[in-house]
Amino acid sequence: MESEGGRVLFDCGLFQGERALRRRNWQPLGVPPERIDAVVLTHGHIDHSGWLPRLVREGFRGPILTSPPTADLLGLLLYDSAKCQMEDAEYANRKGYSKHHPALPLYEEHDVDQTLRQVEVVDRETWFETCSDVRCRLHDAGHMLGSSYVEVEVNAPGRPQRLIVSGDVGRYDAPLYNDPLPPPPCDVLICESTYGDRDHSQVDPLDELEKIVNEAVKRGGLLLAASFAVGRTQQLVYLLRILIASGRIPELPIWIDSPMAVEATHVFRRHAHEHDLSEAHEEGVAEALSAPWVRMTKSAEASKAINHEEGPGVVIASSGMMTGGRILHHLKRRLPDPRTTVLVTGFQAKGTRGRTLLDGNPTLRIHGRDIPVKAAVRRLDGLSGHADRHEIVRWLTGMPAPAQVFLVHGEPTAARGMAKQLETSFGWKATIPAIGDSFEIGDAAAAP
Numbered sequence: 001m002e003s004e005g006g007r008v009l010f011d012c013g014l015f016q017g018e019r020a021l022r023r024r025n026w027q028p029l030g031v032p033p034e035r036i037d038a039v040v041l042t043h044g045h046i047d048h049s050g051w052l053p054r055l056v057r058e059g060f061r062g063p064i065l066t067s068p069p070t071a072d073l074l075g076l077l078l079y080d081s082a083k084c085q086m087e088d089a090e091y092a093n094r095k096g097y098s099k100h101h102p103a104l105p106l107y108e109e110h111d112v113d114q115t116l117r118q119v120e121v122v123d124r125e126t127w128f129e130t131c132s133d134v135r136c137r138l139h140d141a142g143h144m145l146g147s148s149y150v151e152v153e154v155n156a157p158g159r160p161q162r163l164i165v166s167g168d169v170g171r172y173d174a175p176l177y178n179d180p181l182p183p184p185p186c187d188v189l190i191c192e193s194t195y196g197d198r199d200h201s202q203v204d205p206l207d208e209l210e211k212i213v214n215e216a217v218k219r220g221g222l223l224l225a226a227s228f229a230v231g232r233t234q235q236l237v238y239l240l241r242i243l244i245a246s247g248r249i250p251e252l253p254i255w256i257d258s259p260m261a262v263e264a265t266h267v268f269r270r271h272a273h274e275h276d277l278s279e280a281h282e283e284g285v286a287e288a289l290s291a292p293w294v295r296m297t298k299s300a301e302a303s304k305a306i307n308h309e310e311g312p313g314v315v316i317a318s319s320g321m322m323t324g325g326r327i328l329h330h331l332k333r334r335l336p337d338p339r340t341t342v343l344v345t346g347f348q349a350k351g352t353r354g355r356t357l358l359d360g361n362p363t364l365r366i367h368g369r370d371i372p373v374k375a376a377v378r379r380l381d382g383l384s385g386h387a388d389r390h391e392i393v394r395w396l397t398g399m400p401a402p403a404q405v406f407l408v409h410g411e412p413t414a415a416r417g418m419a420k421q422l423e424t425s426f427g428w429k430a431t432i433p434a435i436g437d438s439f440e441i442g443d444a445a446a447a448p
């Protein structure tokens with residue numbers, strides 16, 4: 001956003017999914033990075049934060065302003081992202097399957113070092129300046145630990161303009177997080193639309209998970225759960241613990257094949273007031289993560305040792321959309337085995353391996369090879385961190401009509417679905433911008 005006083009960037013994510021999209025990660029930003037005054041970061045997910053080290057590498061030197069838990073998680077997420085990219089590039093070079101010679105990482109660990117030095121923590125509900133005529137404050141969005149939406153006030157000529165930048169909006173009554181706070185009135189609403197054409201199933205994730213695990217046990221092989229290390233893994237282990245404790249599933253070995261998941265749990269514990277688990281519940285998570293049937297595998301050797309396991313058992317590894325990480329090695333080995341069950345959790349972007357599996361593709365391409373899919377593929381819907389169509393409407397209910405509404409962060413059908421719903425529910429006309437579009441806001445927008 002550009003004003004008289006300067007420029008502020010809201011979020012700076014990595015493109016994930018289809019190759020055409022991922023290629024955009026290599027294109028320069030529309031604005032020279034050194035001319036951006038500040039970045040306001042809504043939350044730590046890589047599709048919102050993962051391009052920051054590249055931005056810094058290309059010359060951004062301003063502050064990255066975000067909530068305390070997001071600042072705490074950011075190091076974990078960005079170092080992991082850097083590592084994945086360095087490994088992928090290295091692997092591609094070793095196996096010679098990349099079209100680029102040599103394949104290069106988008107950024108490296110030292111770029112993350114510098115990025116983290118530019119992070120400045122801001123408390124929620126507190127105004128802070130990003131440049132002389134713009135101030136912002138963060139409100140809990142309930143989407144993941146630390147997630148916020150941004151209220152922006154631009155001291156524009158005429159009268160101040162208020163914007164809401166939704167980031168990702170969370171759900172109501174989600175297992176781990178607070179409900180999203182109701183947004184204040186605004187002139188311009190920029191809202192996500194990830195699930196804009198859908199509603200989540202009303203099934204209790206505990207019931208769903210119970211069924212999936214018992215089926216997997218009957219099938220006899222391992223259950224491979226592709227999961228984000230931060231948030232989703234803690235939710236999964238916690239739900240498994242409840243199921244085991246209540247005798248709804250047998251006591252199984254559970255491998256958390258992710259050093260990051262352990263670290264993330266510490267961050268959850270440090271910010272107890274940021275999620276709605278009671279103290280007892282919080283202890284429950286910690287206990288679950290150290291119970292005798294939960295095995296942490298930090299080293300690559302320990303991870304490889306899982307190859308010798310026959311099952312039944314559960315392996316939780318990242319990444320959630322199977323775009324990288326240790327899950328790929330397990331998939332490569334176990335997908336051709338009909339005793340295997342693959343559990344897909346959370347949103348799967350078009351073009352990701354997670355989506356390909358859900359679409360029922362008979363093979364899956366991993367590290368340049370087409371692996372036959374004989375495993376059973378199941379999805380667990382109840383843990384999505386994103387508000388669905390009706391939860392977005394619930395979030396916006398009571399807000400006076402903004403002068404301008406923009407829908408972002410959704411695939412085209414989802415964004416159109418959300419636009420239709422906003423029109424039906426509130427009579428609002430929403431714009432779905434294309435990448436590179438620019439818009440005037442405030443009185444200039446209304447001028448003939």
Ligand SMILES: [Zn+2]
Nearest residue numbers: 043045143168
């Ligand atoms: Zn997110």
